[in-house]
Amino acid sequence: MPKLWNESIDAHRAAVKDAALDATAALVAEHGLVALTMSQIAEKAGIGRATLYKYFPDVQAVLFAWHERQIATHLDQLAAAADPAAPAGVRLEAVLRTYAFIQHHSGRHGGELSVLLHHGDHVDRARKRLHDFIEQLIIEGAQSGDLRDDVPADELTGYCLHALTAAGTLIGPDAIHRLVAITLAGLRPQQPAPAEPDRS
Amino acid sequence: MPKLWNESIDAHRAAVKDAALDATAALVAEHGLVALTMSQIAEKAGIGRATLYKYFPDVQAVLFAWHERQIATHLDQLAAAADPAAPAGVRLEAVLRTYAFIQHHSGRHGGELSVLLHHGDHVDRARKRLHDFIEQLIIEGAQSGDLRDDVPADELTGYCLHALTAAGTLIGPDAIHRLVAITLAGLRPQQPAPAEPDRS
CATH class of the missing domain: 1.10.357.10 (Tetracycline Repressor, domain 2)
Incomplete structure (x- = not known):
């Protein structure tokens, strides 16, 4: 694959990850840690649950x-x-x-x-x-x-x-x-x- | 009930409680907090499980x-x-x-x-x-x-x-x-x- 393509995939991955982490931060600030779920995180991050699971188990x-x-x-x-x-x-x-x-x-x-x-x-x-x-x-x-x-x-x-x-x-x-x-x-x-x- | 009797009941209760707490301390020191059970505590304290439950839910x-x-x-x-x-x-x-x-x-x-x-x-x-x-x-x-x-x-x-x-x-x-x-x-x-x- 061309280098540029790899770079844009890397950038995309980093952006998805960051969105998930930002969503997590927002949810924790709102509700505390206790009841955090993968579905909540995905929804808040604006990504699919399946996508989230590709990044985090x-x-x-x-x-x-x-x-x-x-x-x-x-x-x-x-x-x-x-x-x-x-x-x-x-x-x-x-x-x-x-x-x-x-x-x-x-x-x-x-x-x-x-x-x-x-x-x-x-x-x-x-x-x-x-x-x-x-x-x-x-x-x-x-x-x-x-x-x-x-x-x-x-x-x-x-x-x-x-x-x-x-x-x-x-x-x-x-x-x-x-x-x-x-x-x-x-x-x-x-x-x-x-x-x-x-x-x- | 005579005062002495009450006092000895109180002393007995305090002793049972202390035994349970000592047992807990020993178990935590040995195994950490995670897997602590009421049965373990009772056994280590040398009291019955039912007795332990009379003191602690x-x-x-x-x-x-x-x-x-x-x-x-x-x-x-x-x-x-x-x-x-x-x-x-x-x-x-x-x-x-x-x-x-x-x-x-x-x-x-x-x-x-x-x-x-x-x-x-x-x-x-x-x-x-x-x-x-x-x-x-x-x-x-x-x-x-x-x-x-x-x-x-x-x-x-x-x-x-x-x-x-x-x-x-x-x-x-x-x-x-x-x-x-x-x-x-x-x-x-x-x-x-x-x-x-x-x-x-």
């Missing part, structure tokens, strides 16, 4: 794909949040603020979903990518002296990501900004730096 | 009761963690450390459980008690100048409780102590206190 598979797309989107947003030219501390702040707002918006259904889907490998992979991304910024921030270096960067990363999930319970952007500031305060070097610079 | 009810007992135990542990004579900052540190270790030990099954049971009113009530308990310590700490007062105590409490859930992913007590220290650092007054003591 069941509701669980649609939800996985949707979750995967969400996580990928979030990772892109985080990567875009930081000005690559800025110092690590500034980049980290921008990324953590974006992460807090994502947590805030994922809100209730995000919680439900992650609960149901946490067993998937793709979630573990995505979570590891997120963790690694933040950890790298923290390592750079510690090297530049903006952040503390008395605690392993891996642990600081876990602290950040958990602390910022509190954004899901907050109301209004001011509270979210305050949460980011508090969380960052935990990452700063402690005490007016004891005389000896301890890194060899 | 179904597995869900046993799990609720178990969760309620766990939360009550944890609240007691937290209340006991702080020396009432110590300054608020010291009490808060002791309480948060205890909370972090509880989160650490609740580990995996704690997570699964809370997911399944989060809809219960009793969990909301218990969570509110926990929140109020920590918030009160934070208010006192802010009043004494140990803790920051530029962010509402309610938000600082949410930050703490979420940050410390990271303990569930940590290995070893040292890492947990570090997590508590980082979390507390976020609560401390920021900057060398600007000249004017701003509280009227």
Whole structure:
């Protein structure tokens, strides 16, 4: 088959998939996760049930794909949040603020979903990518002296990501900004730096 | 009926209930939540199935009761963690450390459980008690100048409780102590206190 033809088939497939995932998102936002059916998804997406089944074997598979797309989107947003030219501390702040707002918006259904889907490998992979991304910024921030270096960067990363999930319970952007500031305060070097610079 | 008789009936009932809850805990630790049945629980508790049904209508009810007992135990542990004579900052540190270790030990099954049971009113009530308990310590700490007062105590409490859930992913007590220290650092007054003591 000519290349162009393949490309347009790929594009068509991607569009159908996206329509199914958008429909799923809308249905979950409206009714919650519990009663979701393949028929509802197909109807909402404006495609036939048989077509939907060509792409996804069941509701669980649609939800996985949707979750995967969400996580990928979030990772892109985080990567875009930081000005690559800025110092690590500034980049980290921008990324953590974006992460807090994502947590805030994922809100209730995000919680439900992650609960149901946490067993998937793709979630573990995505979570590891997120963790690694933040950890790298923290390592750079510690090297530049903006952040503390008395605690392993891996642990600081876990602290950040958990602390910022509190954004899901907050109301209004001011509270979210305050949460980011508090969380960052935990990452700063402690005490007016004891005389000896301890890194060899 | 004589009072003594009532008391011994009450004690017997409490003992049967506790046996059922202990059995449930053991079964969940062994097999996870998924396949738990009333028969298994009764057998493990050493009581008849009919007896178990006198106390609990179904597995869900046993799990609720178990969760309620766990939360009550944890609240007691937290209340006991702080020396009432110590300054608020010291009490808060002791309480948060205890909370972090509880989160650490609740580990995996704690997570699964809370997911399944989060809809219960009793969990909301218990969570509110926990929140109020920590918030009160934070208010006192802010009043004494140990803790920051530029962010509402309610938000600082949410930050703490979420940050410390990271303990569930940590290995070893040292890492947990570090997590508590980082979390507390976020609560401390920021900057060398600007000249004017701003509280009227």
